[in-house]
Amino acid sequence: MHRRHRRRLDSVAPDGGDPHETPRWTREQAGLIERTDETTAPIVYPPAENLDPDHHIWDTWLVRERDGSIADVDGYRVVVALTADSDLLPGKRHDTATLRFYYSRDGRDWHLGGRVFPESTALGSRQWAGSALYDDGDLYCYYTAAGERDETDLSYTQHIVLAEGGRLHADDDGVRVEGTFDHRSLLRPDGEWYEREGQSRGMIYTFRDPWFFEDPATGETYLLFEANTPVPEGSSLCGGDAAQQEFNGSVGIAHSPTGDPTDFELRPPLLDGVCVNQELERPHVVVRDGRYYLFVSSHMHTFAPGLEGFDALYGFVADSLRGDYRPLNDSGLVATNPANAPFQAYSWLAYGHREEVLVTSFVNYTEFDRPSLDDVAYLPESEQRRRFGGTLAPTLRLRLDGDRTRIVGTLDHGHLPTADEALPETDDERIERLRREQDGTGRGY
Template identity: 75%
Template sequence: MNLESDDLLLDRDVHDTPAWTRAHAAGIERSDENVAPIIYPPDAPLDPDLHVWDTWFLRRRDGSVAEIDGYRVIFALSSSSALLPGKRHDVATIRYFYSRDGREWTTGGPVFEGSEPLGSRQWAGSALYDDGEVFAYYTASGRRGEAELTYTQRIALGRGGSVETDGDGLRIVGPWEHSVLLEPDGERYETEAQSRGMTYTFRDPWFFEDDGRTYLLFEANTPVPEDSAACGGDAAQREFNGSVGIAESPTGDPAAFELRPPLLDAVCVNQELERPHLIVRDGTYYLFVSSHDHTFAPGLDGYDALYGFAADSLRGDYEPLNGSGLVLTNPWNAPFQAYSWLADDHGDEALVTAFFNYFDFDRPSLDDVAHLPESEQLRRFGGTLAPTVRLRLDGRRTRVVGTLDHGHLPLPDEELPEPWWEPGEDVPVREYLTPPEADAGDGLLDVAETDG
């Protein structure tokens, strides 16, 4: 464990877990290396009838994107575009979309059509295409039939689906069999009853194989006793206890997993390490998570951003990329324009997908969205695929080197245009990197004036 002080000594049996420390996170700062350009609305959304967010490819066991009769497939969380964006998580449904070129996507429909997935709604996961069968890993949030929404979370699997293609396109069909794969144990991973923090997390399963062994990564929280000395005894900081969990299939069966100690802890630093995933390149394991500005512990300032860590092995000592962990974030004057980033390996680069979140909105908190008239809440929400960001990985350093169009998701063998920046060149001047020194508040939306 990377110990900065006795604050990080926890009363549990995983003292050797690598840690994202407060000293690391104190160095988070926007720069020309980590800020994405301003996003403008596309000519047309992925589907005008849907809010679409949290996207992932259908993949094979080796992590490559599954190509089926020339089609690639993505899964995504979705809801009706008539719904207020802040309510979409309460009714989230997983849909699939398919494309021949990674640019034009066709809506295929709900993945689990004709079956009853677990939970009152389904949140993000991953998808495996193995020997003709679809294994759809997802977060079962709440319980089917509940009278009021709850936030119980279990890692679930829908299996038995298959893919059909013909001249009219592609279909994913059942029958589906649903089961709970993993629940928190209360020792390595916090249960809902143990939770004292702002949110509770046990979600976002991500299938991964390494050296012939089969794993699921997931987002979780680390149990921290109320009388723990963690965080120097600061009870408020102790409530921020995010972790990246991992489970292993002892036999390689993609439907049977056992919990293992976490890969990374963020106790005293951050509450939510969302959608964890890995890229392995030249013996380096790059672990990525998304997180929000408001989920950092008191005394730390972060952003809605993609954060990353690197180690020399899957169970290695993960170090924050770029010193602080910050890899990719939004401009200061569009701080919530994109979220839920997922990095894919593409030769010398990583291609980072996300969804187009709230644009034309530069208040310091997303809570202020609720003060806007409903028409403005809908107008300012993108609800579609964001531009793909090109990221250079160089050891423990990263740099944004370009972007692609909204929803352009190329495969590794597809050529990319020249990046906007190459090593040795002067960094392009981008005026949205830092706020004006004279008055950082200029131009901010006056929420009170627009509140009907």
């Protein structure tokens, strides 16, 4: 089955065990976080109708080719999402999360395809976020197994799983998954680079969110994931501040020695946020102009004491995959919700489209501006349901310029343009066009 498990003969070997000094997101950098016009998204309003009224939809990812491009499945593009029945209280959705897929010909109108695989075959008591690789018709689904399959009480054990064996079939009636998936645990934390659950002293334990990546510069094959860096008690990190040391999020990476998308070995982290943040969720990379842009999502409440951040997309840039990452916009903040709607969207995912980077997310809680998302629980159940979106949010349009970024516009809810689709003119582009046109008349602007 694995026809394309190859390494380019001219590729550069990975670090292969050599010491690797992990770049760090520092407290000084994170202390610069503030909302600006360039990093604040417009207010999100719920759509007239959710993409799938029968299900809550949140973390979502596009099915992609090995090179990172969006897969064309006989004229369709396909997304996979975490889902739960919409009659469930939104705050309970993570306890029953399952993977469903949706397909579209135009990147606007999405249709439910169904479960990616039968629930009884998946590992874990529920499935959390991951990624999906479409390789010569074969479908590789990387996901997080949360808990144990037959557990009575929910646990938060996490390991990274690969499901292979299925294929996508498309015809005039839509897209369906065919074949039988084989599920197996792919990666577990080693306790040295990546914290095991028993080592955790923090508020939240993480080893999840696998994201497939083939480095265009080397042809090497990797999985990125969210993890925590072990910090021994008594460490001098964070000036010895034990409370800050509990916030030890990191971006992990595993390497496939042969390019086989079913075989990976843990390597040292790409980035850590020790002393800064506990959760660097859903890490992924966009390569532009020879630069590697590493993006993560994080929450307001997962920043270490003494720091103030937002529910937001954060980013870092380096000159190579294993380079010395520095925060975008000095602080790392790339896109956040407005102050009067701080929890309106979450779980951002960036991907390249023509000269821009597009950022998709889901509608979280609208008409809610209390200081903590925990306060949702004080609302009547009817209000919790009404204010939770549970569907795809408007797509943000992002411009990258070295280590600076800015939001330049939005597209409709769930609009994920096809590769040949030109985007509407932004306000900046319209102003520049008018300037050129009027300059051409000799009258100036």
